Amino acid sequence: MVDQGNAGGVQALITRIRRAMGSGISFALFGLSGLLLAFVVFPVLRLLPGSQALRERRCQAVVQRFFRGFLRFTEAIGVLRMQVVGAESLQEPGQLVVANHPTLLDAVFLMSLMPQADCVVKRATLSNPFLRGVVRDTGYLSNDRGGELVAACVERLREGRSLLVFPEGTRSPAGGLGSFRRGAAHVALESGKPLRTVVITCTPPALGRGQKWYDMPDERLEIHIDCRETFDPAPLARGAASRGVAARRVTAALRDFYAKKQQNPSL
Amino acid sequence: MTSRDQIFQVLTDVLQKEFGFEPDSFRLETHLVDDLDLDSIDAIDLAVRLEERTGVSFRDEELKAIRTLGDVVDLIDGRG
Numbered sequence: 001m002v003d004q005g006n007a008g009g010v011q012a013l014i015t016r017i018r019r020a021m022g023s024g025i026s027f028a029l030f031g032l033s034g035l036l037l038a039f040v041v042f043p044v045l046r047l048l049p050g051s052q053a054l055r056e057r058r059c060q061a062v063v064q065r066f067f068r069g070f071l072r073f074t075e076a077i078g079v080l081r082m083q084v085v086g087a088e089s090l091q092e093p094g095q096l097v098v099a100n101h102p103t104l105l106d107a108v109f110l111m112s113l114m115p116q117a118d119c120v121v122k123r124a125t126l127s128n129p130f131l132r133g134v135v136r137d138t139g140y141l142s143n144d145r146g147g148e149l150v151a152a153c154v155e156r157l158r159e160g161r162s163l164l165v166f167p168e169g170t171r172s173p174a175g176g177l178g179s180f181r182r183g184a185a186h187v188a189l190e191s192g193k194p195l196r197t198v199v200i201t202c203t204p205p206a207l208g209r210g211q212k213w214y215d216m217p218d219e220r221l222e223i224h225i226d227c228r229e230t231f232d233p234a235p236l237a238r239g240a241a242s243r244g245v246a247a248r249r250v251t252a253a254l255r256d257f258y259a260k261k262q263q264n265p266s267l
Numbered sequence: 268m269t270s271r272d273q274i275f276q277v278l279t280d281v282l283q284k285e286f287g288f289e290p291d292s293f294r295l296e297t298h299l300v301d302d303l304d305l306d307s308i309d310a311i312d313l314a315v316r317l318e319e320r321t322g323v324s325f326r327d328e329e330l331k332a333i334r335t336l337g338d339v340v341d342l343i344d345g346r347g
């Protein structure tokens with residue numbers, strides 16, 4: 001006979017294994033589909049005619065559908081549940097979207113919600129053999145170009161394309177916010193576009209900086225994404241002596257906005 | 268006043284005006300990235316302002332090698 005405590009322990013262990021398996025299956029599926037995209041789907045798309053902008057759009061549409069399908073799968077097997085407030089605001093073209101970065105999947109969440117998104121990706125992404133081709137075919141921008149990157153982002157916005165930027169440049173530290181790079185502020189100021197602020201929370205925390213994908217909590221991940229607010233940098237920049245000062249003010253205020261949201265999500 | 272002091276004066280003046288730093292935040296060993304949190308866009312703006320003020324123009328590889336305020340002074344002093 002098994003006593004009560006042991007039965008609870010076995011139950012917990014089974015739940016844990018199921019979670020880890022769900023997460024394992026999800027990531028295996030993601031990796032395999034990624035390979036299929038990089039080595040089969042994208043090479044075929046490269047053969048199709050059209051301007052570069054059209055080709056990039058086509059590839060981005062494929063990525064969006066792939067991410068959406070992947071997230072539906074993870075929801076179906078109980079790995080996570082996404083709740084999005086104000087999703088329709090991400091559908092509008094020509095937006096400068098910024099977000100905090102608590103989990104490994106934030107870009108996947110947001111790109112699944114955007115019919116078109118030019119992402120600013122880490123330079124390291126370009127040295128990944130699976131992602132290099134995808135980044136090139138989709139027209140995503142690498143963050144190693146400094147001043148040129150700002151000009152390229154402004155140009156994309158003028159063409160009516162939307163941008164997705166994580167101002168922290170990498171995943172947020174556990175439960176908090178990293179320091180914000182000023183590139184997004186420069187792009188907003190130079191393009192005259194407000195920032196579309198997306199606030200992402202993951203409860204319980206998982207897939208964060210330093211956490212492994214298989215190190216999943218016992219409960220389903222509740223992903224909450226709030227896209228309702230915009231942040232207008234223009235009033236903050238007024239009277240600034242230079243663009244360096246303006247970008248510093250805007251970035252500090254943007255980070256404050258996120259810090260307040262984290263302390264009190266109902267704001 | 269030596270020429271190096273003058274160069275340092277110009278440099279700190281540009282840093283205050285361009286990025287809003289307090290006057291007492293500078294020493295020769297102050298690191299542009301680690302201490303002042305300058306980014307690549309700031310580096311471009313700083314180089315442009317210094318060129319305007321000193322008449323010395325910088326090559327890309329020279330800019331990339333700069334780490335501290337002292338490096339900037341050395342670079343301009345070496346060209347003066």
